[in-house]
Amino acid sequence: xxxxxxxxALREVTxxxxxxxxxxxxxxxxxxxxxxxxxxxVPPRPLSVRPWLIAASFALTGALGAYAxxxxxxxxxxxAAARVTTPSSAAARxxxxxxxxxxxxxxxxxxxxxxxPQSVVHAGHARWTLAPHSEGTLLANGDIxxxxxxxxxxxxxxxxxxxxxxxxxxxxxxxxxxxxxEFTVSLGADGVSVSVTEGSVLVGPREEPGQGQxxxxxAAKRYTHAGLPIEDDSGLEALGGRRSPSHVEDGATxxxxxxxxxxxxxxxxxxxxxxxxxxxxxxxxxxxxxxDATAASDLDQRPSEPTAAGLEAATTSVMRLTxxxxxxxxxxxxxxxxxxxxxxxxxxxxxxxxNRVVFEPPLSxxxxxxxxxxxxxxxxxxxxxxxxxxRSIDLER
Numbered sequence: 567x568x569x570x571x572x573x574x575a576l577r578e579v580t581x582x583x584x585x586x587x588x589x590x591x592x593x594x595x596x597x598x599x600x601x602x603x604x605x606x607x608v609p610p611r612p613l614s615v616r617p618w619l620i621a622a623s624f625a626l627t628g629a630l631g632a633y634a635x636x637x638x639x640x641x642x643x644x645x646a647a648a649r650v651t652t653p654s655s656a657a658a659r660x661x662x663x664x665x666x667x668x669x670x671x672x673x674x675x676x677x678x679x680x681x682x683p684q685s686v687v688h689a690g691h692a693r694w695t696l697a698p699h700s701e702g703t704l705l706a707n708g709d710i711x712x713x714x715x716x717x718x719x720x721x722x723x724x725x726x727x728x729x730x731x732x733x734x735x736x737x738x739x740x741x742x743x744x745x746x747x748e749f750t751v752s753l754g755a756d757g758v759s760v761s762v763t764e765g766s767v768l769v770g771p772r773e774e775p776g777q778g779q780x781x782x783x784x785a786a787k788r789y790t791h792a793g794l795p796i797e798d799d800s801g802l803e804a805l806g807g808r809r810s811p812s813h814v815e816d817g818a819t820x821x822x823x824x825x826x827x828x829x830x831x832x833x834x835x836x837x838x839x840x841x842x843x844x845x846x847x848x849x850x851x852x853x854x855x856x857x858d859a860t861a862a863s864d865l866d867q868r869p870s871e872p873t874a875a876g877l878e879a880a881t882t883s884v885m886r887l888t889x890x891x892x893x894x895x896x897x898x899x900x901x902x903x904x905x906x907x908x909x910x911x912x913x914x915x916x917x918x919x920x921n922r923v924v925f926e927p928p929l930s931x932x933x934x935x936x937x938x939x940x941x942x943x944x945x946x947x948x949x950x951x952x953x954x955x956x957r958s959i960d961l962e963r
Contacts, residue, residue, distance in 0.1 A: 668692075668707070675704045679718070692733045694722040705736065712736065719752040726765070726909065726958040734775075738791035741772040746958065747783075757796060761786035765956055768874055769793070780871040782954050868916065868950045876947035881955050883944045884912050884923060888959060891936035892929070896963040904963040913954040914946045921952065929961075
């Protein structure tokens with residue numbers, strides 16, 4: 567068949583399809599006969615509580631586990647619960663570790679320790695801790711903190727400072743002032759006990775600040791409620807300490823101990839300087855025995871401790887010498903500022919004068935040599951065994 571005949575036949579079929587009416591189709595009957603149209607509605611599934619029961623069982627298991635952990639340590643240490651009463655409405659609250667913020671306490675605040683010790687912290691300044699069932703009152707706050715011990719015992723740790731006095735404890739009519747020290751004050755029916763484990767404190771009548779007896783660590787002594795020392799007290803032996811003869815030989819200089827600053831400072835804590843030459847040296851020099859007896863008698867008449875003014879004068883002289891030597895012997899470039907912070911410890915001789923000066927951490931050998939050369943010009947009060955002083959110092963060039 568040719569293409570022309572095919573095209574003609576297609577046109578004829580198209581014409582007939584357009585002119586002839588389409589037959590009627592019963593689509594509803596056809597749909598009813600089809601299987602897929604027989605669809606029935608499925609009722610909703612009932613709500614299941616099984617997931618909720620599983621979640622509840624897990625929560626109950628966790629709660630029981632936490633309770634079992636607490637039962638493992640039934641004798642855990644009690645948490646410090648401070649009772650602070652203050653005249654102002656804003657009372658300082660205890661921190662997570664039980665310490666009370668002393669800087670937030672108002673003057674007159676009363677702190678009571680329960681079954682555990684209670685600490686009050688003045689940031690960067692001091693920490694005082696009341697023993698169990700002790701009470702204390704804050705009398706002054708700020709640059710100088712003063713605490714009154716009303717009952718029991720209090721242990722204080724004071725940050726070292728260049729100031730003469732930054733912290734004090736009052737008990738009855740006794741005043742214990744500290745520069746940079748760790749000490750304990752206990753108030754009893756028969757008096758006030760003071761023990762010093764680091765640094766020094768000045769103990770005297772409450773109404774006479776700056777006057778009294780100087781206690782240099784390690785030391786312990788009891789006082790009457792009026793602030794007078796009890797002479798028959800065991801003193802230093804109460805801490806288990808004892809004074810031993812000095813290991814400084816005749817002719818030794820402070821420079822000999824410059825290389826071992828830490829060891830020398832440790833020895834200074836318990837050693838008293840030699841008050842006289844060894845017996846062998848006396849015989850070699852053919853010194854008369856009568857002169858020795860006279861010197862010993864003069865030594866016994868000296869006070870056991872320096873006065874507050876004498877202590878401050880000796881400390882000021884040593885610190886000024888150190889500042890001058892640091893400026894003179896420290897090399898710095900143009901426009902460069904050199905600073906250093908150290909702790910200076912020195913001990914005096916019974917007849918007056920400085921025995922040795924130790925820095926921790928050590929200063930440069932040039933600065934140490936300058937201090938060693940200049941300390942011979944420093945004069946101090948004569949005491950029975952000499953005295954020791956420790957101070958922190960900031961140096962600048």
